[in-house]
Amino acid sequence: MIGSEGWDGLLRHVAATALAAAPEVAAVTGVLLSMDSRIPLDQGLDRLPGESRELLRRVAALPCRAVAATEQAEGMPVGLSRTGQVWAVQAPDGSEPLVRVLGGAAAAELDQAVRRWAVERRTAEAERLRLRDWLAAQAGEAVDECLDRLAYLLPHMAPVQLHVGDACFTNLGRGNLPGRLVSAGAPADTLARLRSQPVGTWSGEEAAFVTACWVLITSGPPSRLEEANGCHLDLRWLSEFLRGHAQRYGVQVVAAGGPPEPEALMALAARLAERRAELLGQGTVFYREIHGVSLNKRERSLPAVPDARLLARPQYRWSRWSAQAPTLADMGREAAHQVQDAAVGKRPAVRAEILRDLLQDLAAATGSDVTMARGPRELFFVDDSEPERHALTLSTTDFYCCVVPSGSFANQHRGGEPSLDKILAAYSARMRFNSWHYLPHVLGQTDDPRRDDWFFAPTMPDLTHHSEWHHTGHVRFGVRHAMRVPLQVALDGRTFPGLYDLRLMRAGGVPFTAADLATAVAFGQVLRVFHEEMYRVCRDKVTEFDNAWFRSTYA
Numbered sequence: 273m274i275g276s277e278g279w280d281g282l283l284r285h286v287a288a289t290a291l292a293a294a295p296e297v298a299a300v301t302g303v304l305l306s307m308d309s310r311i312p313l314d315q316g317l318d319r320l321p322g323e324s325r326e327l328l329r330r331v332a333a334l335p336c337r338a339v340a341a342t343e344q345a346e347g348m349p350v351g352l353s354r355t356g357q358v359w360a361v362q363a364p365d366g367s368e369p370l371v372r373v374l375g376g377a378a379a380a381e382l383d384q385a386v387r388r389w390a391v392e393r394r395t396a397e398a399e400r401l402r403l404r405d406w407l408a409a410q411a412g413e414a415v416d417e418c419l420d421r422l423a424y425l426l427p428h429m430a431p432v433q434l435h436v437g438d439a440c441f442t443n444l445g446r447g448n449l450p451g452r453l454v455s456a457g458a459p460a461d462t463l464a465r466l467r468s469q470p471v472g473t474w475s476g477e478e479a480a481f482v483t484a485c486w487v488l489i490t491s492g493p494p495s496r497l498e499e500a501n502g503c504h505l506d507l508r509w510l511s512e513f514l515r516g517h518a519q520r521y522g523v524q525v526v527a528a529g530g531p532p533e534p535e536a537l538m539a540l541a542a543r544l545a546e547r548r549a550e551l552l553g554q555g556t557v558f559y560r561e562i563h564g565v566s567l568n569k570r571e572r573s574l575p576a577v578p579d580a581r582l583l584a585r586p587q588y589r590w591s592r593w594s595a596q597a598p599t600l601a602d603m604g605r606e607a608a609h610q611v612q613d614a615a616v617g618k619r620p621a622v623r624a625e626i627l628r629d630l631l632q633d634l635a636a637a638t639g640s641d642v643t644m645a646r647g648p649r650e651l652f653f654v655d656d657s658e659p660e661r662h663a664l665t666l667s668t669t670d671f672y673c674c675v676v677p678s679g680s681f682a683n684q685h686r687g688g689e690p691s692l693d694k695i696l697a698a699y700s701a702r703m704r705f706n707s708w709h710y711l712p713h714v715l716g717q718t719d720d721p722r723r724d725d726w727f728f729a730p731t732m733p734d735l736t737h738h739s740e741w742h743h744t745g746h747v748r749f750g751v752r753h754a755m756r757v758p759l760q761v762a763l764d765g766r767t768f769p770g771l772y773d774l775r776l777m778r779a780g781g782v783p784f785t786a787a788d789l790a791t792a793v794a795f796g797q798v799l800r801v802f803h804e805e806m807y808r809v810c811r812d813k814v815t816e817f818d819n820a821w822f823r824s825t826y827a
Contacts (some may be wrong), residue, residue, distance in 0.1 A: 347372030400476030502566035566741035604801025729770025
């Protein structure tokens with residue numbers, strides 16, 4: 273089986289596993305919060321409002337029992353929402369309870385904990401209303417600019433799913449933010465409605481959502497919104513999030529004398545954006561650690577800049593260049609010159625062999641099941657050498673993706689159904705679509721009316737765990753763990769972010785590590801220079817890696 277059961281299948285599995293852990297309350301909630309060990313427990317807690325986090329903590333300390341809700345009509349209800357968020361006492365989306373918690377001898381203490389939850393819930397709503405007052409006091413143009421910025425970003429980025437109070441703000445599926453299935457300005461578009469109403473008429477949840485997004489996009493790139501995915505946003509969470517980045521960036525923060533205030537958070541966010549730019553300029557390699565179940569994407573940094581020592585291993589095909597090519601850049605140039613030196617009629621095959629060798633070595637070095645390298649078949653748009661053609665009229669067939677399986681993956685699927693060559697060709701087709709989808713941003717032509725269907729091209733590597741539940745391609749093809757290394761190439765004095773990239777996947781087993789990613793980044797740097805040098809010395813069209821190539825190579 274290639275595909276996964278998808279999100280609904282995961283929810284059913286987690287619910288069944290949690291029920292099996294009854295009557296231990298802590299065991300039941302532990303399964304639910306971690307989605308049966310698929311996300312860290314603290315991240316599961318971050319998905320809850322503060323009052324619910326405290327309630328579950330207090331209840332876990334009591335001698336209570338959890339029983340299936342179908343067997344008991346009394347007791348404190350606990351369930352799992354459609355978004356995978358654990359809830360207690362009151363369902364945020366009308367979902368049915370999974371278990372009920374019975375106090376038994378501790379019934380009075382359980383009732384007291386629930387009453388305290390209700391008080392803290394009212395306190396949290398009061399905080400959100402104060403945020404609405406703060407937002408209403410800001411210059412109207414500034415608030416409108418924030419809403420406009422969000423309306424521009426959200427349709428062109430990966431899913432965002434943010435919790436505030438009982439509300440979930442998302443562009444995933446038929447959500448309430450502009451995205452793939454909700455167009456900007458549609459009746460379901462919350463941002464369009466807020467843009468047309470005075471701030472004072474917004475709900476506390478809407479005001480807190482906009483404030484949190486404003487702080488997040490002030491603190492760094494648009495992907496900051498994805499770092500909050502699956503989390504419950506309030507001032508405490510924002511403060512801890514920013515302070516965590518400040519510590520990693522080496523930014524000193526003066527301890528606040530009281531609860532977090534939005535003005536202080538905005539000031540810290542602006543300082544973090546400045547410092548992040550400084551670190552990038554100094555060569556820091558940032559990457560994102562992605563938990564596919566919660567969609568949460570946290571920025572990390574590699575402890576050291578990868579270099580050629582990661583590739584100096586005698587079993588690699590690419591090691592044959594280590595003597596003449598002591599650096600990653602030298603290795604990339606040497607590979608390009610091998611293509612240049614080949615007879616004209618053999619250059620496509622030599623290029624294909626070099627890319628395949630690199631990907632086979634990369635699979636071995638990282639324990640990957642499949643490795644991929646994508647890019648455009650032609651580069652006429654770099655220097656406008658063919659003025660009658662426009663890059664934004666290209667189709668997915670104008671891009672390629674070389675896909676290489678590990679030996680074990682090939683042996684597992686060779687002779688099966690679907691056949692190995694069809695599996696690899698399907699991976700290739702999905703990656704070719706990605707190249708096409710990113711192109712307007714890669715070229716800096718996102719305002720061109722010829723293409724309004726586009727995504728921001730990736731600009732930093734990422735490392736994904738348990739990715740086979742939400743992402744359509746990953747669900748279909750069973751991509752459990754993955755890495756991506758986008759390549760920003762410099763061609764003819766212009767830079768093209770994400771024009772090429774490397775992808776790696778495991779269909780099972782343990783997740784990739786930061787060390788695996790460092791190795792992939794090193795290979796990526798070789799490939800980046802290979803593409804840059806190929807543009808300089810040999811601009812032949814890439815003709816390989818179509819369905820016929822996959823059949824002839826892997827059938």
